[in-house]
Amino acid sequence: MKTFVEDVLKGQGDNYIFPFFWQHGESEDVLREYMKVIHESNIGAVCVEARPHPDFAGPRWWHDMDIILDEARKRNMKVWILDDAHFPTGYANGLLPQKEDSLCKQYLAYNCADIYGPVAEASLHVAELAHYAPTIHDFVNPIFDEQNPRKFDDDQLFAVVAARVLKGDTVSRDTVVLTDKVKDGWLEWDAPEGVWRIFVFYLTRNGGGKTNYINMLDADSCHVQIEAVYEPHYAHYKDDFGKTIAGFFSDEPAVGNTKGFAFDESIGRKKMHLPWNKDMNAMMEERLGKDYVKVLPALWTAMDDDLETGRTRYGYMDAVTELISKSFSGQIGKWCEDHGVEYIGHIVEDGGQHSRLGSSMGHFFRAMKGQHMAGIDDIGNQVIPGGDYNRRLDGFAKGGQGEFFHFELGKLGSSYAHIDPKKQGRAMCEIFGAYGWNTGVKTMKYLADHFLVQGLNYFVPHAFSPKAFPDPDCPPHFYAHGENPQYRHFGKLMAYMNRMCHLFNHGRSVVQAALLYHGEAEWSGGYMFDQKPARELMEHQIDFDIVPADVFAFGEYFNTGLTPAGEKEGMALLEINGNTYKALVLPYSQFITQAVARFIIKAQKEGFPVVFVDGRPEGICDVPKEMSADLMREMEGCGCVAALSHLAGCLQGKGVCEISLDQSFKRFRYYHYVQDQAHIYMFFNGDPGQCFDGTVTVSAAGPAFRYDAMENRMYKADVKDLGGESRITLKLAPGESAVFIFDECVDNLPEFYTGSGRNRKVEGPWQVSLCETKQYPDFKPLAVVDELHDIGRLARDFSGFIRYENTFTLSGDSDLPEKLVIDQAYEGVEVWVNDSYAGMVIALPYVFDIKDKVKTGENTLRIEVATTLYRKVSGMEDKNNPFRNPPIVQEPIGIIGDVRACVY
Secondary structure (H helix, E strand, O other): OOOHHHHHHHHOOOOOEEOEEEOOOOOOHHHHHHHHHHHOOOOOEEEOOOOOOOOOHHHHHHHHHHHHHHHHOOOOEEEEEOOOOOOOOHHHHHHHHHHHHHEEOEEEEEEEEEEEEEEEEEEEEEEHHHOOOOOHHHOOOOOOOOOOOOOOOOOOOEEEEEEEEEEOOOEEOOOOOOHHHHOOOOEEEEEEEEEEEEEEEEEEEOOOOOOOOOOOHHHHHHHHHHHHHHHHHHHHHHHEEEEOOOEEEOOOOOOOOOOOOOOOOOOOOOOOOOOEEHHHHHHHHHHOOOOHHHHHHHHOOOOOHHHHHHHHHHHHHHHHHHHHHHHHHHHHHHHHHHHOEEEEEEEOOHHHHOOOOOOOOOOOHOOOOOOOOOOEEOOOOOOOOOOOOEEOOOOHHHHOOOOHHHHHHHHHHHHHHHOHHHHHOOEEEEEEEOOOOOOOHHHHHHHHHHOOOOOOOEEOOOOEEOOOOOOOOOOOOOOOOHHHOOOOHHHHHHHHHHHHHHHHHOEEEOOOEEOEEEHHHHOOOOOOOOOHHHHHHHHOOEEEEEEEOHHHHHHHHHOOHHHHOOOOOOOOOEEOOOEEEEEEEOOOEEOOOHHHHHHHHHHHHHHHOEEOOOOOEEEEOOOOHHHHHHHHHHHHHOOOOEEEEHHHHHHHHOOOOOOOOOOOOEEEEEEEEEEEEEEEEEEEEEEOOOEEEEEEEEEEOOOOEEOOOOOEEEEOOOOOEEOOEEEEEEEEEOOOOEEEEEEEOOOOEEEOOOOEEEEEEEOOEEEEEEEOOOHHOOEEEEEEEOOOHHHHHHOOOOEEEEEEEEEEEEEOOOOOOOEEEEEEEOOEEEEEEEEEEEEOOOOOEEEEOOOOOOOOOEEEEEEEEEOOHHHHHHHOOOOOOOOOEEEOOOOOOOEEEEEEEEEE
């Protein structure tokens, strides 16, 4: 047996969980209590968040950190530090207002005026237009925006460009640069015939978002973040760096050129200030030529040449995201490396925002290049069971696309972990936050499995809050000062997640296809969100990684190359950072980069499959027009085109698939991982109501066993060797997962119970009692019921423990049952038979081993079900608090359906 399996079986696996531990300035006793309960939840680290703390990086902060670090050392725990006083990262603990204006954000913006020519000796007061003037939007302050933004007086004229206005409000690419005609603040110009739009471009520090946040494009400004947060922590805890202190966490840093979280800041599709700094002029000249100002209108307005428009927008975004990558995450990551710690975190990914400006950072992969893990977050009901096919209207994801959250979000994180050498295969997911008090371990396990099966292998549960109960700030809270009935059940879930993460670390994933990241295509023209083909691939069990154009442009860093066809594979393979892919899939892209184009040309020569979804590109967005035409001619006949609905079939026909099901099951997910030459398969039934009952054929062969990470046990695997591949017979309840490991056999393993056998219903009556969490085990009788149904009908506002008591008789000549099966429960369940503990189950299937606990004659049965805190908190919260529990359609509480004893 492989060492990594022995590790988890012996309880010696590593820790992969570090929940947010919010700080408000609580007492020493509370801080020590919370470090204790976090550790007792099978968690070996915390991420300390200062957002609500009154004195970040001040005397009270160091006092509290001293206590947390002391407890961490005693318990051999690690500590991560969220790197700012306020959300999002970039506030630099309020230091920026003390710095010179040159370190603050700067933007390229414009005002314009139209003129209907011909008009001889027309004049325009350019000085009046070459500065920021407040609009109605400045008097609307969305949540998280500044009430009194800092004012600057260094606006300056950048350029004046006239463009002929054409049909549909596009402008001609044949613009006229008029900057040299401006004298004493006035433009004088003989306007030719036609409608002309005069663009007055200027540089400003006013009118953007989050004025007191650092300029993400500027290395000196970003260093203020290090000066304000990182260096003071090193000064106080130098000896803990790389030991107890593991590193720092950035939470959703943003370019911040707009206010709020509109999520539509796609270049060229919205009038907005565009980020700028002192380096941008030279970088734009390098990409677009010294006379690039003539095409500046294309950054906001479509020109009559799509390729010229796309090239301009791509050149701008390419420069901006390169600066962000180097100035922010690159600089902080290097500082952390130099000081013996690591740097992690995530950006705003929601609904495609990860490739845009505003509340995100312009490019998912470049934004986090300096970090040592890939990172994403899932909060506010973004992923919900059954929510993958529709737009939802709940939580922070209000109006958001279930398609993105279910089919792309997780793959962004795991893909980056796979392809970037710096990440070492590690992908972090912040999870559970702001899902509400109604979210308990049943849903949490679903969410954990949803991301585990997509390759995430580190988790930051959100959150442990030591504030007085009930803290309305983004629940659920996992302990809640002992009020949470599911605290122990949460601990079991954490143990499960740690074991699963241990299986999926220190090895490599086995992925079939590379899916080109849509970000560059969005910048430059028409595009398809890569969540579209991602969904098609997932629903047909074809695994993939999302790869940016940079893997081809910077092949040496990513170790990118084409390996020739071999006898074993039978086809050429794309290799990125040691991972191999059988095909490259391009979501529809009007334009692509020259690096991608040159790879496609080479792939055609080597026989490597390239599939264009819904159409071929029309041009190359980062070269002059003549070179674009040359490359497009070379690309003629390369690859093939497949309609989105036929993509999976096209790939399967080319051998780009690894597993097959004996039935169509769209929500069946799998993950294939190789560690120490052992092949690990995780299967997950993501359907909230339908059971999967069939076979799965996989490419691995040889002896195998089934591993139950929840109970930390091995079982026989129902696997048939087909000669080079294997067929697994599998039954998965809604939301259930399974792990199969192809490795050396272990003798005398037990059979895994799959629901077969003779079932006997445990008949009523049932004595039902209730107990609030802090009164446990002081249960009070509620009712006697013959059939099991929603206890909420009898106790509408109850949260806590529900106890069911019953007796059943077994005759001497009957087979003694081996399993107790509960049809459905809400949520965490514990069972005692004849006062002997039979275990805890937190999600379907609710199956308990009672073989050694039952006897001939009368048997006693006690079942306890832990609810969520939703009903209790709903009766306590201030209804005027915007962060309160929103009214929801409530799930039942307690046991629903039958309780059955099973002989098999």
